[in-house]
Amino acid sequence: MARIVNLGQQVWSNYHQTAECNLKARIELINGDEKNGRAHLKGVAETVRDLLREARQYHIPVRPVGAGWSPSPINVVEDGWLVETLRLNRTYKLAAKDLHEDCEVAAEALLLVQAGATVDEVYESAEEIGRSLRTGGASNGQSFAGACATGTHGSVWQAGGIQDHVRAVQMVTPERIFWISPEKAVLSDAFIAQTGSEIIRDDRIFAAAQLHVGAMGFVTAMLIETDPIYMVQNIQKAAKIKREHIDWLSRGEFRKFSNAFGLNESPYFQQVILNPFDPFDKKCLLRFLYKRPFDPNIPPPPPRDMGAGYDALTLLGKAMAHSDLFKGAIMQFAMEQGYPDNRDVDDPPAIATWGHTTEEHAPIASLFNGSVTLDRNRLSEVFDLIINNFRRGGGGTVVTLRFVRQAAGLLAPAHWPDNVVIDFDGPNIESSHSGYKKVIEALDGAGIPFTRHWGKTNNLDEQRVKRDYGQNFADWKWAQAQVMPDPADRQVFANEELVKLGLI
Template sequence: MGNRVMPRWQNKQRTITRDIADWRAPRVASEGDPVARFAAMGRIYGEILGSRRAPGVLTLGSAWSFSRLLSGDATTIATDGMDPIWRLPHDLALPSPENPDGAMVLVGGGARLGALNAFLEGDHRPGDLSLRTSGSHDGQSVAGMIGTGSHGSTLGFGAFQNQIKGLHLVTGPGRSVWLEPYPILDPAIIAAISTEPPIRDAALFDGALVHLGGMGIVSAALLEAAPFFLIDVVKTMKRLTAADIAMLAKGDFRGFAASCGRDEMPYHLEIVLDPYAPFEGEGPEPRRGGRHEAMITFHFRVPDWDMPVRGMIVPASQRREFDRIYDGPLGRMIIRVGRRFAGDLFNLIPPQTLYPILSTDFRRYLGQMRLSWGRATGPYVPRTFGGIEVPLHNDSFAFARSDLETALRRMTGAFRARGGGHLVMTLRFVSQAAGAMAFTRFPETVVVNCDGVRTTRSQAAVRRILAALERDPAIPFSQHWGKMGEFTQGRLRREYGDPGDPRPSRARRWREARETLLDPAMRAAFASDGLREWGLA
């Protein structure tokens, strides 16, 4: 079971650094009876909880998150070796009536999205499967996506966790439980992998689903997959008007697609804006080249899936080229110094140049490509500059879709004050997501991402945006749990309610689920710095 001391650890984006005195890297057998493999995972996790050498427990997926959910004095468990995937026959778990040709898949919490897509999509033949939604790349772990409410932009659908129909939670040394909203999984499988009787309770399941790392260890999840389908990925550009924004706020996505040249209801829609001049009538007209066009990506679901599939064209990472240039001791020293001061170096670049650079690159891919869902959401490709990986900034705000125009004006106005930052804004659209603590909590939600280069100017710009939004209580919003949001107890209570107040609220439902599933000792163990600071633990 790969135990060792890891004296210094960083998350993938190098925003969190901490000492780890008790590092665990368990692995389950890659082959063999699937029930035995899933049962073994529960036992292994239970043994770790019984032998841990730190007061807390943290499980790591891809460590993509920027969040304080990854902070604390804890036995830290790398879950990438706990990743079995098993397609269940219909006699062991039935898909929902609205998805009769789909299937249930039992998947280890440590499985990465890329591996899950490859398993589901197989050879792209009849009987293969697809996810209905996922995030913008495929490196995240299943448990991490569920636990932070990761979303895509599938229109009329919620977030990734809306596909989850059951959870196997390890809740203490030698203890685990199967949780589902109603009877779904075959009782014999539940008895083989869990030590406690199953809990079938829709309210409790919804309370625990977006777990924030505070409900025990997600050993496995039951995922409902759709029948395999293809999508036409269409990339185009357009100068947006206030009428376009109003159309989007009303949910007239077919009308918006028609205005871009394809009169068809999209399956997925993503729009990247220049925050200095996002749409006509908002922000000063750029002095050079006119108002920037928005970068728009549609996915249109293909009715007849039996069509040729092409691999996604992903620009080759420049990292390999620059690593050759900077090879050797001197080059490695330059890269280390550059990484240490990367934010300061990029501060010297005028922030208004970021959008033109990105849109020039986007133009290389204008047009249409027919892909599977997994190939359309391929791996994250880091951007590099002179051998230095560009430090990524990710912030994300969710609003009621009807508030889109007002929210955009507030955000971009605050952003432009004092010169802005090295960021673009991306719009994604989802319906209300499952889970009490889902940040995409509005019946129809628009998510505005602030993505770009992590510089002091970018961070200051987002702080101004947050302050501007908080000054206007008429526009409720939420922040993404896995990104760089600045959470406080007050902000959490404004968005989700007071977990200590017995009156009904989202936070109270989460707290009640935690108290049902974990005893006091385990509640203390599964309490990251973030959960403590925000008043959830």
């Protein structure tokens, strides 16, 4: 069983201090001493189920939370229980006998991850067995389960979101404990039974569970698929781009773009941070990662040389947090000070494993971040519309372009075959919000379909979620009802944000 530590009634703030709530109780779950992994998973799941039953009995809403990373209020609950999972952080290898005879994934590629394991802990566990994740977000402090639940993505243009790794999910409701997987079985019936779980093998329910936004139950463990370990070489620089370069990116001509600013090969990862006040005459910040074979004899360089932490929030959040005058030249100065030309093509190569491309950082208070995701092929068409309206609305933040493939999960924002994710990161002031709202209005006015990130500022409601996701939303609601047919069970997971989104 998991140990329960009740930390009592308190005011709780999320990691970035963008949302807070008055809790009836903050509850921490801690792993017990069981040596057998399956028995341990069973005990943890039963502890969670009993907590949820008690919450249902007394009409207390519950929010599971890992690192509390999402800046949106999706992980807060007023006058409820916040149940923390960060100390449920074990990872396990699997043996071939643990897998179903129909499983098409080799046991050595699979890793069983408890809900509270952070992305960094999963990186380390994977590398210990000669494996790697294939994508991730800009940071590594999130819980892996939380990153999956909100569709966290990076800029690996051959991959979707971090939830693409997931092959099965242990999900707990007030009534039952499930292992949810696709119809093509992954775990053996015997393994599932020993974890105290029932079997659900259904493609639609699994696609809902991969990105569940915290509204389908309480995830206690996940089975993920990893790749053979590899390394990446980092190139980062400040450089001016031209309008034709936006056209190249829109068409997916990434090697051509890379050849102009980095190496003459297809990048694995590609990121462009722009100054919206002058995207072509001011230098933008470019980062490329190129895949390399694993070499255990290459010592990892300092995180700075790998561009670790050089996402827009880390670069600019602190600089902008106390100023609403962060415009034009001031923004450019901060951009270039935080992102110097220190790893260009002629410099000694900086090469490390994928897990060394991010690092933890201190919380950045008073930040704003929003994003829109749309069909990458429309980037050229909408670029000026987005930049001009963002600036017209007073937006004083940087704009980042990221590129990802279609992601797994019914509610994945990246649901076009090829996607561009456009991020707006900066200080939590009115001009940031108004600039983002102008972008939303402009895209709607032009009839351009787009989606928004579940874990960021998004200004969504149920009507808009239904419009954006259509049949996928209907299928997700159907799947939720299969897992929790009793509305009273679903209400256990309700908070103001999920009700507004129509997910509870």
